[in-house]
Amino acid sequence: MVKMAITAKIDKLTKTTKTANTLKELNRSAEENCKKGRISFKVGKFEDALAAYGEAADAWKEMADMLFEKGKEARGKEFLDKNLETISCYGMVLFKLERYEEALEIVDSALELKPENPTEWSNRGFVLSALDRNEEALEAFEKALAFDPKSSKILTSQGIVYFRMGLLKKALETFDEALVIEPGKASDWACKVPRFSFLSRNEAPIMKPDNAETWYWKGNALLELGEKEKALNAFRNALENDHEHLNSLLSGGDLLCEFAEYGEAFKCYIRALKLSPGNEAAEKGKEFCEEKINE
Known part of the structure; x- marks a missing residue:
């Protein structure tokens, strides 16, 4: 009887050790693949990014399932959240690959689980705009702004949709709203750095407001309105904030x-x-x- 009890304890300990090792290996693989996905995405290797994010998402889902089976709900949820975040990245890679319908399916699935997530609503706006469903895209960006009203990036994305719809004045209003928000995050920088010159060889400052894209699109809108001097100034402002x-x-x-x-x-x-x-x-x-x- 004692021998059987000892054997059972050894078996249980062995299974626990194997489970711990499996979880450790899965987590290592997921972290490496997620890093690979980010790097591949950044350099434009989208097929590689897609494969890496897919493997990472699968590994974290397997970890979550293993932990749920053992009744470890809190840890299981932690890795399920990582799985969902990675699937979101996977969806944006599909977007870059112009596989818009597939990307939209992933975004909508994410929103079913996280209906108050501004990032997913913003992602939905990107995909719908690419599908030329601009009215729906604007609604998605409005939803995103309802949860994150001070996001200059979401406002800029919304302004780009207005621009593509030919609503240039509305686009300008939206870009200006975004620019009011963003500089406040780096007001010290704005006071100390000289204006950009197209002839300047100076490196961009390390601390800077992240609004180059907003200024660029504002320049496009001004150009469409025939305001060439103002457009040039907008492009200059974009390059003040990002000389590249x-x-x-x-x-x-x-x-x-x-x-x-x-x-x-x-x-x-x-x-x-x-x-x-x-x-x-x-x-x-x-x-x-x-x-x-x-x-």
């Missing part, structure tokens, strides 16, 4: 060419080519400026 904002360099260069400021435009295209070697628009702009400068 490629689209602002290209758009700024194009406008400077229109103003016959070929020297400054040339510098824009050179910088753009350093960021994006072989960029066709930058190459053409650079060649055009060289011709004009040498006339």
Whole structure:
């Protein structure tokens, strides 16, 4: 009887050890794949990111199921949350791959579980806009703002939809609202850093408001309205905050060419080519400026 009891304890201990080792290995694999997914996404290797996030999500789901089976609800929920976060990333990779319907299915599934999550509502807005369902996209961004009214990024995304719908004044109002919010987070920086010059070779400051994209889209809206001087100033502001904002360099260069400021435009295209070697628009702009400068 005693021998049987000891054997049972040993078996139980062995199973517990195996479970702990399995959980440890699954967690290690999930963390590594999630890191790989983030890096792959950042450098534009979306197929690799998709595979990595998929493996990470599967591993965390398996961990959650194992823990729930053992009655460890709190720990199980912790890894289930990680699973859901990773699935959300998986959905955004599908978005980048232009697999919009699949991405929308994932976003909607996430919203069933987290209906008050502003990130998922914002993601839904991105996908719906890509599907040219702009009215629904605006509704999604409104939902996101209801839960996070001070998000400049969500406001900017909403403004982009207005821009694409041709509602330029509404787009400008939305971009301005976003710009009012964002600089307040780095007001000290705004007071100390000199304005960007297209000719400047200075590195961007480490501390900066994250509103380059907002200024860029505001510039586009102003350009559509024929406000070229104001548009150029908007692109300058974008580059004050992110001197490597490629689209602002290209758009700024194009406008400077229109103003016959070929020297400054040339510098824009050179910088753009350093960021994006072989960029066709930058190459053409650079060649055009060289011709004009040498006339």
